Amino acid sequence: xxxxxxxxxxxxxxxxxxxxxxxxxxxxxxxxxxxxxxxxxxxxxxxxxxxxxxxxxxxxxxxxxxxxxxxxxxxxxxxxxxxxxxxxxxxxxxxxxxxxxxxxxxxxxxxxxxxxxxxxxxxxxxxxxxxxxxxxxxxxxxxxxxxxxxxxxxxxxxxxxxxxxxxxxxxxxxxxxxxxxxxxxxxxxxxxxxxxxxxxxxxxxxxxxxxxxxxxxxxxxxxxxxxxxxxxxxxxxxxxxxxxxxxxxxxxxxxxxxxx
Numbered sequence: 001x002x003x004x005x006x007x008x009x010x011x012x013x014x015x016x017x018x019x020x021x022x023x024x025x026x027x028x029x030x031x032x033x034x035x036x037x038x039x040x041x042x043x044x045x046x047x048x049x050x051x052x053x054x055x056x057x058x059x060x061x062x063x064x065x066x067x068x069x070x071x072x073x074x075x076x077x078x079x080x081x082x083x084x085x086x087x088x089x090x091x092x093x094x095x096x097x098x099x100x101x102x103x104x105x106x107x108x109x110x111x112x113x114x115x116x117x118x119x120x121x122x123x124x125x126x127x128x129x130x131x132x133x134x135x136x137x138x139x140x141x142x143x144x145x146x147x148x149x150x151x152x153x154x155x156x157x158x159x160x161x162x163x164x165x166x167x168x169x170x171x172x173x174x175x176x177x178x179x180x181x182x183x184x185x186x187x188x189x190x191x192x193x194x195x196x197x198x199x200x201x202x203x204x205x206x207x208x209x210x211x212x213x214x215x216x217x218x219x220x221x222x223x224x225x226x227x228x229x230x231x232x233x234x235x236x237x238x239x240x241x242x243x244x245x246x247x248x249x250x251x252x253x254x255x256x257x258x259x260x
């Protein structure tokens with residue numbers, strides 16, 4: 001997309017978002033327990049709530065922290081209601097794989113194939129991986145293969161992996177009772193198109209995390225965002241403002257309100 005087209009698309013998305021977005025409900029995020037593990041679950045309704053992806057500020061540098069993003073929005077008269085890490089990134093905080101912001105594709109999809117047993121393949125490359133997107137049809141989570149086949153128009157999109165739930169089935173590489181446990185974050189598109197962002201309070205394995213989305217939250221499709229020190233949430237109502245010990249976050253998803 002050339003610069004003029006990107007600017008026109010951004011203006012269109014901004015105008016549509018301003019007209020459709022309503023003030024966020026008082027309680028977007030809440031603590032839940034599933035099979036003795038604690039989670040924070042944040043529920044957002046696309047088309048009603050002003051949900052966006054963020055990576056770099058006006059100076060071209062990655063935001064890196066939730067506080068930096070909140071400060072930048074505040075200067076524009078907006079409030080960051082909640083935010084969460086939105087995918088994996090390189091040492092310079094560049095998103096790994098597809099990244100679309102305000103209709104402009106800033107990073108292309110990563111279709112690299114890495115062969116080997118699941119334990120030896122980095123999480124992003126445990127196929128199928130997938131794409132979370134906000135577009136004309138609201139929010140969707142598609143496998144990367146399906147996204148590239150369909151090429152739906154997206155205002156925002158981020159690629160990550162592995163998929164956790166695919167059309168109601170768990171990713172085949174996920175192992176019941178696995179001892180690979182860490183703090184994890186992910187996103188699911190659930191009943192009535194509601195998006196649920198989830199981060200665990202403590203260490204969980206992939207299988208249990210995926211079952212939370214499918215069996216407890218009713219999400220037929222869910223995508224892993226990151227684990228370990230790459231996870232984080234910003235939610236002032238819960239007293240949360242995490243920092244990534246990798247030096248900061250790359251892509252971030254945030255729910256925005258008008259400051260007025």
